[in-house]
Amino acid sequence: MASAFSSRRCLVSIMTAAEKAGEASGGQSSSVDRVWRWLEEVPDPEIPVVSVVDLGIVRDVSMEDGKYVVTVTPTYSGCPATAVISLDIENALHARGLEDVRIETRLSPAWTTAWITDNAREKLKNYGIAPPVEGACVGAMKAAGPVACPRCGSLNTVETSRFGSTPCKAHWRCNDCLEPFDYFKSF
């Protein structure tokens, strides 16, 4: 499976002359910074309003022997999006003209919703997904505090199922506006 994914190549190179000049004059750190900025534009395949950087999935970008190494961490062990995310990152960087890209997976420390940026939490809410309410103790999966309805803001909400449409979400319902909504579980 991995070989099928990594053998696919995006042939479109749109690195501009200006960018190439920047590459020539800029140091290693500035080119790594630029890769980070590009990755900020790679959407999560299941929740496209947030990027893979917003969600804390990209842990590191480095340069080794002229090759960019992007280190990612899986959200849930069996999340089907993990393979797609690696492929999307590779494709996005190929599209920017970077040919030599390696994706590495890092398990430890395990991904946590605490890594989701404030900016992304706001985007999730506007998209109709209640952002995670971070608990006092890691590993306690029940929502630590009240979960606000992403539509009307009411705190009069109830969990209908601990599991939702993707591994990272739970099903909730608002008792005031009566709408069901997804809650991005604290993890």
Added chain:
Amino acid sequence: MATGKHDQTLFELSLRMGDNALILGQRISAWCGHAPVLEEDIALANVALDLIGQASLWLGFAGEIEGEGRTADNLAFLRADREFRNCLLVEQPNGDFGHTLMRQFLFDAWHLPMLKALTLSSDERVAAIAAKSAKEATYHLERSEDFVIRLGDGSDESHRRMQDALDVLWPFAGELTCADEIDVALADKGLGPDLGAIGAEYKEYMERMLKKATLTADWQAPIRKGGKVGDHSEALGHLLPEMQWLQRSHPGAVW
């Protein structure tokens, strides 16, 4: 079984953890589209997904330790039943929804403390996989515990079904905490925990939870074991052909 220079006990540990997750994941996947309510259908599929994800981490690691080029897929799809190292509990048939939940509960209640203990393993890769999996197992136990208590202490019908499930499955639970020489060797090397300590914790937890669920376990029942060393029940013989069919019919097939 392979007999290279690799650490055989570490290989066995990875197979045991990986096969438990794989076989239980395969079992509960069969509920997809059949659960009593939509939310439970999704929950079962999600738990199955977590377990299969964990299995791919453990089996991938097992293949690395072995060093003979076998991948997680090779180990999952091309081994015969005697080469599987899962405990007998997880291969038992789904039965009704109560059976499936009881099996999950008996497993989760061992899985979580086991994974937490493995986060302290002297092998950092074991510790990393365990830490990742423990977060998911916490969720699984919360759900199965909640259900077993609600259905056990529920209607006459739900109570009867949960007690039936416990009567059938309880003898298999003992294998989870019953240490053999591999477990002892793992503990000696600091690679794994003292299974006796996990067992004591398990017993205390079960007494407390089953009381809440108004269910009665037969603590004197003889333990049914053997899966950890490859002596499986007939049930695994029916599960494997279905799970392995594609890879056996079309060797090397990829998506």
